[in-house]
Each structure stands twice: as structure tokens, then as C-alpha cells.
Amino acid sequence: MDKISLVVPCYNEQEALPYFYEAACKIVSEMSEQAFEFIFVDDGSKDNTLEIVKKISVEDKRVKYISFSRNFGKESAMYAGLQNATGDYVAIMDADMQDPPSLLPEMYTYVTSEKYDSVATRRVTRDGEPPIRSFFARLFYKVINKMSKTDIVDGARDFRLMNRKMVDAVISMEEYNRFSKGIFGWVGFNTKWLPYVNVERVAGETKWSFWKLFLYSLEGIVAFTTAPLAISSILGFTFCLLAFTFMIIIIIRTMLFGDPVGGWPSLISVMLFIGGIQLFCTGILGQYLSKAYLETKKRPLYVIKEDNFS
Structure with missing residues (x-):
């Protein structure tokens, strides 16, 4: 039975x-x-x-x-x-x-x-x-x-x-x-x-x-899944590439047209956006670290x- x-x-x-x-x-x-x-x-x-x-x-x-x-x-x-x-x-x-x-x-x-x-x-x-x-x-x-x-x-x-x-x-x-x-x-x-x-x-x-x-x-x-960690790495690489591209554009523009003072609103917006992405990626990493921390306590x-x- x-x-x-x-x-x-x-x-x-x-x-x-x-x-x-x-x-x-x-x-x-x-x-x-x-x-x-x-x-x-x-x-x-x-x-x-x-x-x-x-x-x-x-x-x-x-x-x-x-x-x-x-x-x-x-x-x-x-x-x-x-x-x-x-x-x-x-x-x-x-x-x-x-x-x-x-x-x-x-x-x-x-x-x-x-x-x-x-x-x-x-x-x-x-x-x-x-x-x-x-x-x-x-x-x-x-x-x-x-x-x-x-x-x-x-x-x-x-x-x-x-x-x-x-x-x-x-x-x-x-x-x-x-x-x-x-x-x-x-x-x-x-x-x-x-x-x-x-x-x-x-x-x-x-x-x-x-x-x-x-x-x-x-x-x-x-x-x-560890996909969120991969996503945060991709985001980090993408913004590094964008930052490098914008740096080249700024250098060329300064050499050709001088260095105008304008652009504060766009600059602050970009800084806040990138800062948010960094905190988001840090939060993803923190989630995995916290789970590993709890597992090690046994x-x-x-x-x-x-x-x-x-």
C-alpha cells in the first residue's frame, strides 16, 4: 500500500x-x-x-x-x-x-x-x-x-x-x-x-x-539567474563608451568653436542619470552579496x- x-x-x-x-x-x-x-x-x-x-x-x-x-x-x-x-x-x-x-x-x-x-x-x-x-x-x-x-x-x-x-x-x-x-x-x-x-x-x-x-x-x-549582474556590466561598459565619445566631441568642439559656458541643465541631468544608473547597478550587486552573506552564516x-x- x-x-x-x-x-x-x-x-x-x-x-x-x-x-x-x-x-x-x-x-x-x-x-x-x-x-x-x-x-x-x-x-x-x-x-x-x-x-x-x-x-x-x-x-x-x-x-x-x-x-x-x-x-x-x-x-x-x-x-x-x-x-x-x-x-x-x-x-x-x-x-x-x-x-x-x-x-x-x-x-x-x-x-x-x-x-x-x-x-x-x-x-x-x-x-x-x-x-x-x-x-x-x-x-x-x-x-x-x-x-x-x-x-x-x-x-x-x-x-x-x-x-x-x-x-x-x-x-x-x-x-x-x-x-x-x-x-x-x-x-x-x-x-x-x-x-x-x-x-x-x-x-x-x-x-x-x-x-x-x-x-x-x-x-x-x-x-x-546571474543575468542582472551581466546587465549591470553591459550598462557600465555602454556609459563608459558614451562618456569617451562625448569627451572626443567636446574636445573637437572646443578646438573649433571655443568653450561656451552654456549647458548647465543638460550637464546636471546627465550627471543625475548616470549617478542613478550607478546606484542601480550597486543595488544589484548588493542583492547578490547579501544572499551570499546569509548563506555563509549557515x-x-x-x-x-x-x-x-x-
């Missing part, structure tokens, strides 16, 4: 958890030929998420939980769940019901009958999202796929079912600055993409503000406050 582990990162999901657990149990009961375990990872929630999970774990021995000492982020929560999952197959799911449990039987069929290593989901619509957020999300996928050799699919969710080989490969990547959508693509393996229509949260509010998503997108770009990705694995 195959065992399937359901890894569910949770941060302030007290309202959505009962709905998720009920829906997941319904699908689990239909998949009676497989054994299941639930691994809820409480990412330092400030509401009653942990208390609800504890109550469920008393009534259902298949339910395990890990509670962090503070909020370490969804990436750390997913990694902790993967590390502690014992199933032959492991699925990562959100507790807000935007990852429909009803897709699990189809996903399991693909990884067993058609010999895929993983089945990943992608949204074909973004209904319910603010238009500006959808625009920048699509722009991010276009930019990172132009820059990076790692294939990151537009609309990809973290919701996927993986076999043990792929799970072990993902766990082996112990980097501190994690971007799982890129990691899943980088490790390779044969992946089946399962499209579905976007589903809105069943309860509660999203924890991803525009600013958090922006920082997360920067994390992905820095983690999986800090753990998370700290467990309590769990029920022992």
Missing part, C-alpha cells in the same frame, strides 16, 4: 483549516487503497491555528504537526514538511482551499500509472485577483524565464504531488534563500502540468501583500517550538 504525505503550511489559517480538513478527509476516504498522513506546519501563527491542529491530531492519529518558534515564511514551512514526510509520495497543499484536494486522485494516477515523477498544478485564470497584481505576476514569469535557464511555468502553484526520489532531491538543496518554484524546476525529473481554474480562498485573508510578492520575486530572480531554515512526531 502506497503512503501519501500531505504537507500543509499554515500561517493564521484558523478560519480555513476546518474546511480544508473536511474536504481533504473526504478525498482521502475515496482513495481507500492508499495510506495517508497529514503534516500541518504552523509557521508561527498568531491566531488559534495551532490549537485547531492539536485538536484534530487528538481525534485523528494520521495528523502530525510542527510548530515554529516564530514566523519563518512559507518556504521554510514547506521544507520542514518535506523533511518530516515519510510517504512514498508527498503533496504540498495550501490550507485556504485554493489548492483543491479533489485533484489528488488524478494526480496520483499520473505519478503511478503514467510514470511521472511529479504532477504540478498551474492556474489558467487569475479570477478574483486585482488586475495590477495579475499584470506584475505575468510580467515576473516572462522576465525570469528570459533570464534563467530553469523553466518556471506561468501560473505555477506550490501544489504538487512528488515521488520519493524527487522529494529527496528537493530536500538535498539546503540553501537558506529558497525559491521552491525554481528549485522544483532545477532538480528536473519528469513533471506533468495539470491546469485548473483559479479558486478563491474559502475563508480568511491572503497573507501575501504586493510588497511581499515583489520581494519574493526578487528572491527568485537572484536565486536562479543558520537553520527554521526553529521548531513543538511537534508531535516523538
